[in-house]
């Protein structure tokens with residue numbers, strides 16, 4: 001199995017690891033198949049994601065996609081962040097081996113869960129956002 005240099009870089013030196021103490025949105029999702037878990041913390045000001053951090057108890061591909069996804073959403077509006085799919089994150093990492101493609105879903109789903117949490121707390125609606133699942137079963 002071959003990992004791209006970008007995947008290795010984000011796995012060895014993950015960006016944005018940690019927690020945000022007074023996060024505006026928090027989301028956690030687990031992958032029911034492998035048991036891996038990702039938690040995302042967002043700081044949101046004027047509809048812009050000004051900071052994002054994560055904790056991923058998971059495989060290298062899950063950590064690398066979590067790292068890249070949090071990098072990609074910083075500075076984005078809520079709607080823009082919603083457009084950043086697992087596929088886009090994977091492309092930014094120059095791909096993942098086929099058996100690890102499902103791992104990238106964790107970051108996307110946890111991000112959606114954090115956006116959902118923010119929307120619930122503030123009474124805001126985010127176009128295109130649906131209530132996320134707590135566990136991913138497919139992929």
Ligand code: FES
Pocket residue numbers: 031034035036058059060061062100102103104106
């Ligand atoms: Fe579980 Fe990669 S093996 S997310």
